[in-house]
Amino acid sequence: MKVTIYDIAKEAGVSIATVSKVINRGGRISEKTRNKVIKIMDELNYQPSVVASALTGKQTYTLGLLLPDLANPFFAEIARSIEDRAQEMGFNVVICSTDNSLDKEERYISLLKQKSVDGIIIATGVRNDALLKELVRQKLPVALIARDMPAVAVDIVLVDDFQGGYLATSYLIQNGHKQIAVIAEDTEVMSSKERIRGYRHALEEAGIPFNPELVRISDFSVKSGKIAAGELLQGLKACTAVFACNDLLAIGTIQAAREMKLSIPDDLSVVGFDNTILATIVDPPLTTIAQPIQDMGAQVVNMILRHINGGHTMNQRMVLPPELVIRSSVSRPRK
Amino acid sequence: MKVTIYDIAKEAGVSIATVSKVINRGGRISEKTRNKVIKIMDELNYQPSVVASALTGKQTYTLGLLLPDLANPFFAEIARSIEDRAQEMGFNVVICSTDNSLDKEERYISLLKQKSVDGIIIATGVRNDALLKELVRQKLPVALIARDMPAVAVDIVLVDDFQGGYLATSYLIQNGHKQIAVIAEDTEVMSSKERIRGYRHALEEAGIPFNPELVRISDFSVKSGKIAAGELLQGLKACTAVFACNDLLAIGTIQAAREMKLSIPDDLSVVGFDNTILATIVDPPLTTIAQPIQDMGAQVVNMILRHINGGHTMNQRMVLPPELVIRSSVSRPRK
DNA sequence: CTGAAAGCGCTAACAG
DNA sequence: CTGTTAGCGCTTTCAG
Numbered sequence: 001m002k003v004t005i006y007d008i009a010k011e012a013g014v015s016i017a018t019v020s021k022v023i024n025r026g027g028r029i030s031e032k033t034r035n036k037v038i039k040i041m042d043e044l045n046y047q048p049s050v051v052a053s054a055l056t057g058k059q060t061y062t063l064g065l066l067l068p069d070l071a072n073p074f075f076a077e078i079a080r081s082i083e084d085r086a087q088e089m090g091f092n093v094v095i096c097s098t099d100n101s102l103d104k105e106e107r108y109i110s111l112l113k114q115k116s117v118d119g120i121i122i123a124t125g126v127r128n129d130a131l132l133k134e135l136v137r138q139k140l141p142v143a144l145i146a147r148d149m150p151a152v153a154v155d156i157v158l159v160d161d162f163q164g165g166y167l168a169t170s171y172l173i174q175n176g177h178k179q180i181a182v183i184a185e186d187t188e189v190m191s192s193k194e195r196i197r198g199y200r201h202a203l204e205e206a207g208i209p210f211n212p213e214l215v216r217i218s219d220f221s222v223k224s225g226k227i228a229a230g231e232l233l234q235g236l237k238a239c240t241a242v243f244a245c246n247d248l249l250a251i252g253t254i255q256a257a258r259e260m261k262l263s264i265p266d267d268l269s270v271v272g273f274d275n276t277i278l279a280t281i282v283d284p285p286l287t288t289i290a291q292p293i294q295d296m297g298a299q300v301v302n303m304i305l306r307h308i309n310g311g312h313t314m315n316q317r318m319v320l321p322p323e324l325v326i327r328s329s330v331s332r333p334r335k
Numbered sequence: 336m337k338v339t340i341y342d343i344a345k346e347a348g349v350s351i352a353t354v355s356k357v358i359n360r361g362g363r364i365s366e367k368t369r370n371k372v373i374k375i376m377d378e379l380n381y382q383p384s385v386v387a388s389a390l391t392g393k394q395t396y397t398l399g400l401l402l403p404d405l406a407n408p409f410f411a412e413i414a415r416s417i418e419d420r421a422q423e424m425g426f427n428v429v430i431c432s433t434d435n436s437l438d439k440e441e442r443y444i445s446l447l448k449q450k451s452v453d454g455i456i457i458a459t460g461v462r463n464d465a466l467l468k469e470l471v472r473q474k475l476p477v478a479l480i481a482r483d484m485p486a487v488a489v490d491i492v493l494v495d496d497f498q499g500g501y502l503a504t505s506y507l508i509q510n511g512h513k514q515i516a517v518i519a520e521d522t523e524v525m526s527s528k529e530r531i532r533g534y535r536h537a538l539e540e541a542g543i544p545f546n547p548e549l550v551r552i553s554d555f556s557v558k559s560g561k562i563a564a565g566e567l568l569q570g571l572k573a574c575t576a577v578f579a580c581n582d583l584l585a586i587g588t589i590q591a592a593r594e595m596k597l598s599i600p601d602d603l604s605v606v607g608f609d610n611t612i613l614a615t616i617v618d619p620p621l622t623t624i625a626q627p628i629q630d631m632g633a634q635v636v637n638m639i640l641r642h643i644n645g646g647h648t649m650n651q652r653m654v655l656p657p658e659l660v661i662r663s664s665v666s667r668p669r670k
Numbered sequence: 671c672t673g674a675a676a677g678c679g680c681t682a683a684c685a686g
Numbered sequence: 687c688t689g690t691t692a693g694c695g696c697t698t699t700c701a702g
């Protein structure tokens with residue numbers, strides 16, 4: 001059988017309370033007994049049961065992570081960065097791909113609660129703040145990453161989406177483009193809204209009139225990006241550049257362009273968003289707006305741990321700057 | 336406070352034992368009391384504590400998943416497929432990226448054991464079977480996915496790597512290639528060995544002599560694929576095709592070729608392995624050997640759950656067939 | 671069919 | 687400094 005605290009206590013000739021104290025480095029214990037206990041512990045290869053300790057009100061050292069789809073490189077990278085930091089802090093993370101389905105979100109959250117995770121990090125769209133608010137009400141530590149949700153009081157880490165949209169668009173403008181389209185994944189989502197707002201701001205600043213025909217909505221996948229871009233390019237020969245609100249969509253538009261025998265960047269410039277591994281792999285390499293994924297991941301777990309340990313600190317909102325990564329998918333428009 | 340089984344019992348005017356029985360659909364309970372209890376349970380929004388139940392010897396409904404790197408698209412897709420099946424079966428999965436570091440593997444395994452996960456799925460290289468054997472000895476259910484380890488008695492799901500190497504190489508041969516190089520990620524790993532064996536078998540079958548100069552080792556990343564391919568192409572102008580043992584390496588090869596002004600597939604044909612999303616995104620789209628990732632994921636969790644529930648069934652070894660996915664990175668060699 | 675009671679492994683007062 | 691003891695929330699005999 002598994003070795004328990006009783007085995008250690010008996011073997012060491014002390015009480016379980018003593019053993020518990022040396023485990024938790026609490027209470028006053030003589031060097032002597034402490035050493036003896038420690039010795040026995042690793043002689044017997046003892047590993048305290050987190051389950052038992054959790055039952056007495058301690059932590060489970062487990063975090064839940066809700067995201068739309070682990071197979072999406074952006075979220076895989078986010079997950080990895082979170083996992084890394086969590087691991088450093090002695091936490092594990094359980095992954096929950098929701099496919100943006102409210103149903104799955106609910107089921108996962110319910111499961112996570114039953115398992116008494118110490119906190120939940122959310123990277124999903126969470127359409128209805130109701131779910132979220134409920135979590136907050138129940139005092140379950142929650143933190144959002146890469147998703148805004150102004151109406152709810154939780155910790156948040158995200159990139160400055162407005163700034164990102166602005167950077168992307170400005171860069172295109174600097175390169176001489178005037179007919180610039182946007183493809184966004186969904187206008188419901190705050191980040192899309194903000195990126196588009198940044199886009200419009202750049203346009204405005206440059207005195208370029210905003211043309212609603214040039215903004216397209218799709219969901220997020222290469223395929224739908226391709227479709228959206230196809231429609232766009234079909235209708236408007238005039239457009240010389242597109243700002244795709246994520247790399248997947250950017251790649252879709254590259255593919256659509258290629259199918260229409262448009263060369264990139266000569267016939268069409270495109271800039272993406274996220275700077276996932278995909279951006280380095282497409283041809284041409286994608287100029288894109290980088291999110292500081294490593295940093296964001298580390299920060300959310302810092303935040304949520306602070307919340308878990310420290311109690312109710314104020315809800316933080318950390319907005320990190322995006323960065324333009326120039327590769328080869330943008331050039332000056334053809335005359 | 337959180338509502339417990341006592342609250343339900345009191346409210347329903349029964350004992351906690353009765354409540355427990357209705358939760359576990361065990362024991363004989365009258366329809367009447369059962370319904371009453373159920374009603375109260377969801378009136379009070381009761382959710383049984385997995386932690387408490389686990390302490391009494393029940394399951395934690397949690398699986399550990401060890402893999403090299405979640406940010407690697409292949410493993411992200413594996414993880415996703417495992418997560419999906421696990422979720423269907425009421426299990427959660429905690430992700431552990433080991434970076435193939437023995438150290439991390441050990442730490443993660445230790446953590447997972449402390450948390451009493453019901454089983455561990457391993458997709459990591461696990462160099463030393465010692466760790467693995469220890470797990471088996473401790474009767475912790477273990478299953479391997481996409482990793483062979485003939486020396487240890489555990490459940491295994493993998494693709495027929497030999498067949499995959501054979502398919503890839505044969506296809507190249509059919510297309511008229513004779514000077515075919517291989518880039519593998521590491522010859523220590525069984526799957527690489529097998530793929531190379533398949534490669535050699537195809538060569539042999541076609542009466543093409545095996546040239547050791549044409550096999551290169553690298554680790555697995557686009558960058559190292561690029562380096563390996565660069566060296567290869569530098570030295571041997573003769574080679575007209577390369578079989579890269581995974582998509583990342585294939586992409587590295589494509590990039591190296593491009594840098595040397597070689598056109599793909601005209602100057603150099605390449606076929607990859609895995610059929611990750613990357614294969615659809617590179618230019619040209621990569622002809623590659625597909626692993627049935629969905630299926631593999633579903634099968635490992637089936638296996639490990641059988642092990643968890645059914646006790647010690649025989650160790651299964653499931654070898655799934657790979658499939659050649661033809662895209663555009665292969666053509667006949669230039670005359 | 672239902673309930674009382676003894677744990678599961680550990681923590682946290684409270685005594686000594 | 688160390689031990690006793692009462693739980694944590696749930697499962698599981700064993701009586702009734």
